[in-house]
Amino acid sequence: MELLALLFTIVLVSGLSVSLVDPKHYLLRYKIPIHTQVDIDPARYLCHRCNLLRQREDVKHCHECGKCVDGFDHHCYALNHCIGARNYWIMMLLFNNGLLLTTALLIAAVAFIYGVLARSRIMIPQFAQSKTDLASDKLICFGSPCLALIPLIVVIVYVIPTVLVLFSFGALVGAHWSLVAENSTTWQHFKERKSTPEKGKSLIMRQEIES
Template sequence: MQGKMYSSSSISNGGSAPAAHLSDSNRRIIISHNTTPYNNRVYQVWKGNNKFFLEGRLVFGPDVRSLVFTIFLITTPVLFFCIFVSQRLINQFHQIGDLIVAFPALFTVFIIIILFLTSGRDPGIIPRNLHPPEPEDEGNSSSMTSAWLANIRGGVAANVPPTKDVSVNGTIVKVKYCHTCMLYRPPRCSHCSICNNCVERFDHHCPWVGQCIGKRNYRFFFMFISSTTVLCLYVFSFCWVNIRKIMESYHCNLWKALLKSPVSGVLILYTFIAAWFVGGLTAFHVYLICTNQTTYENFRYRYDGKMNPYNLGLVRNIGETIFSKIPLLRTSLEVM
C-alpha cells in the first residue's frame, strides 16, 4: 500500500513524460485523478482551498489577498526613502549617491519577485486519494479483505489504522492517517487546516505570504525573510547617515536634525521594529536549517530528548534544505 504512494507513473499530454521528472506530490496529483473525465486539468478538480491562476501554473493559498498588505509594508518605506531622504544622500556622496538610492529600489523588486515565488507555487501538496488505502498484503485474511472492501464501497475507512511505522535513516517513525485526504501522510507531512491540504515537509502556514511553507517553496521563503532583513538594515543605516550629515551641516543636535528630516526619524523607528521581527525570524530559520528541523516540529518539541533522524550534519542539512532540486510544477497538465 505504502509503496503505491511513491510508485512511478507516466503522464500523457500530447506525449509521454518520464515519472523521474515529477515530484512525489505531482505524481500523486495525476494518479489520484486518473478516473476523472478527459481534458480536465489538475487545478480544475482540486479539492483543497487553493486559488489558481494562469491555468494552474500559479498556486496560491486561500488568503492570497494578504500579499497586497505585505507588499505595501515593504514598498512604502522604500518609496519614502527614495523620495524624501535620497536627495541629501546624493548631494553628500556625489558619485556613489545614485547607487545608494538605486540599490534599495532594485533590491525591493527582487524581494517582490521572491515573495511571489514563495506564495505562487505548490508548496508540496499531497493530493487526496479517491478511496481509502488498500489493506496490507501480509497478515490479512479473506474475511478482513472483504470487510475492507465493504467499508470502501460504503465510503467508510473505519478499519484504517490511525498510524503506521516507517523507517527514516534507520530510525522508525510513526506516520498518521489523514481522514480528509484518505492517505498515510509521508514523514514530515502535515495537514494544513487553512489550505485543507496535506503538505510535504510542512513548516507552517504563513499569513504574510498567504501560503503554506513546505518542501517546494521553503528556500524561497527563507530568501524572502533574509532579503527583507537586509533591506530593513540598509534603510535604517542610511537614514542614520542622513541624520548625522544634517547634524554636521547645521551644527545642531539630534532633535533638531530629526525636525529637519522627520521622514528619516519615522523610517528609523519603522525599520528598527521590522528588522527585529524579520531578523529574528531569519535567525530562527538559520537554526532550523542547520539542524534540519521544521517550525512545526520545533514548536511541538518533536526531538526534545531524542535523536532527530533527519539531521545529516551541517553541510548536508543546508544542501538538502536550500540546494536540492525542485521538480517542475504540473498542476496545469491534463488529467488522464
C-alpha cells in the first residue's frame, strides 16, 4: 500500500507540475524587449507573433498556445498544454510512474481476484478435495450466488480499463524514450513522417520526367 500511495503521489504531483510549468521562451517569460535581445539573423529566427528573436532552431511557435516554446516537443491536447524543455522531463516522470502505478494496480487486482476465487473455490477445481465438493454449495462465493459475480465485476470495471491505461502508458514511454535515444522530438518525428511520402512522390515524378 505504501508503494501504491507513493506512486500515486508522484503521478499526481508530476501531472499537476507538467500542466502548471510554463514552457514558453525565457525572453517571453521575463518580457525582455526585442531591441535588447541577441543580434541574430532576424529573417530566419524572428517570430512576428511573439516579437521574439529565437536564438535556437528548437524554439518553435505553438499555434495552439500562441507562444514560442523553448525546446518545443509537442502540444499535448490531453493536457491542453505545450511540452518543451522546461516540462519535458516532468512529463517523462509522469509517464514512467504512471506505467509503474498501473502495473502495480493490475497486480493488486489479479491478486484480489485470485484470493476471492481461492477462498470460494469458484472455477479452481484443485482447491476442491473431492467431486462432492465440486458439486456442493462450497463452490458458491461466501455462501451467496450473488457474491460469485465479484470477480467478474472487478474484471469489467477495474481490470480492463487498467490494462488499456497500462498499454497507453507503455506506448508513450516507449515512444518518448526512443525519441530521447535518437536525440529527436515528437514534432521532428511527425514532420519527418509527413515529409517522407512527399519526398517519395517527388522522386517518382523526377524519374518519370527523366525517362
